[in-house]
Amino acid sequence: MFVLKYDMAHDSPTFSPLYRQIRSLILRGLESGEWRPGEAIPSESELALRFNVSQGTVRKAIDEMAAENLLVRRQGKGTYVATHADPRSLFRFLRLVPEQGALSAPVSVPLECWRAKAGQEVARVLGIEAGAPVIVLRRVLKFSGKPVVVDEIYLPGDVFQGLTLELLKEHQGSLYSFFETRFGVRMIRAEERLRAVAADRASADLLGVREGSPLLSVERVAYTYGDRAVEWRRGLYCTAEHYYHNELI
Amino acid sequence: MFVLKYDMAHDSPTFSPLYRQIRSLILRGLESGEWRPGEAIPSESELALRFNVSQGTVRKAIDEMAAENLLVRRQGKGTYVATHADPRSLFRFLRLVPEQGALSAPVSVPLECWRAKAGQEVARVLGIEAGAPVIVLRRVLKFSGKPVVVDEIYLPGDVFQGLTLELLKEHQGSLYSFFETRFGVRMIRAEERLRAVAADRASADLLGVREGSPLLSVERVAYTYGDRAVEWRRGLYCTAEHYYHNELI
């Protein structure tokens, strides 16, 4: 392991403090699959030994990664790789909350899944060549049996090879936990753009509202390790009995 | 200063680690106005001396408060009380971004300001008695001269005594920086509920869109120190040329 000690590194052009270098090393372990979602990473003291730094430095690296939801600390047990299989992480990306009643997990109903070639815009967003293979997926999200969201999802074909409607229907749980276990793709961050739009005919029918009704349009680009965009989606949310919840801090 | 050392406190029912106690003490200084927005708080070493703890413990307390945007660290200079007068903090609460072109600060145009008595709902949200005095404020937010947002804002009357339309018109800058300097009320956190709605006649006219056009409804409750709600507002955002930007982490 080649780690630059602090006082040796400050004249380097790519200088970063020790704990950031440790962070990168741990990140590499996550990316490479050395430690997989849900598993424990080595203890702080073991990592300190392995990387030849003090435990406090490892601790600071892990602190940062825990704040980014990459790792989860459990006192007395260890530090674990975060996973979308954890139900607590579901509403981290789905900010829709029922106006009344308790928060319940929605059910995903896949409608269609087909292959296509990336258009200009999708290619730009996903960082692939125009014309490269993409997988397009349409689905409905039901809360308490009622359809509330229609999603159209674009995925890079090379990353999600073998994705079919049948596979999707088999899987229980969130799409991201499915991506994680089936394709080894872990979403760690996303950016959303929200707008109010009028319902088109097809979406209106699916959601059981009148054509032209106001819907919340949510465009999302989701990123995996290394800030690589691996999903573009557009959701239309019916906000008659739900709202999009956001905390400003 | 009465600080419980870690090993003396673990059997207390209200036990919290030292750095959280320090955090509370600093917070008290912010609330009381001992250190005001934009000003520097004492250095870490001075606080460590004052509170009779190590600098590392003070540091951890400040770390947390900086992560919450209560304090701002500036290496080599000191630690400052965060302020809404800082233009960087403007888009922390206003998540609206133009579809094209650069991010520019909007202009607030106050329309009306009147006294009223709190209805059931406003009273509940603001944590005051129904019938207690509230101030209602309507305004438009213009981006590059175009009206994009209509806001209706409810404020507890006792906290914002003396607020008038004239005062509002005098003030340059964001509403929250105005609240900060004029009333000593600092917003530190907010919760928003977003929905898509159809434009009513009045709002449509103000925004220059057709009645019934889809608008983004943004309800916000803003909190000051001690999780005290001191503002309820509802904004209608025209998202034809702007979008609401949200980062999911």
Added chain:
DNA sequence: GAGTGGTCTAGACCACTGC
């Protein structure tokens, strides 16, 4: 150069988990 925050270390002890 003095003062501030930022990094790193070594060591002690506490709190929690599970065997």
Added chain:
DNA sequence: CAGTGGTCTAGACCACTCG
């Protein structure tokens, strides 16, 4: 009980800002 993360300390040195 051993092993893990969580807290706290004391001290050293680096990086930045400003007079």
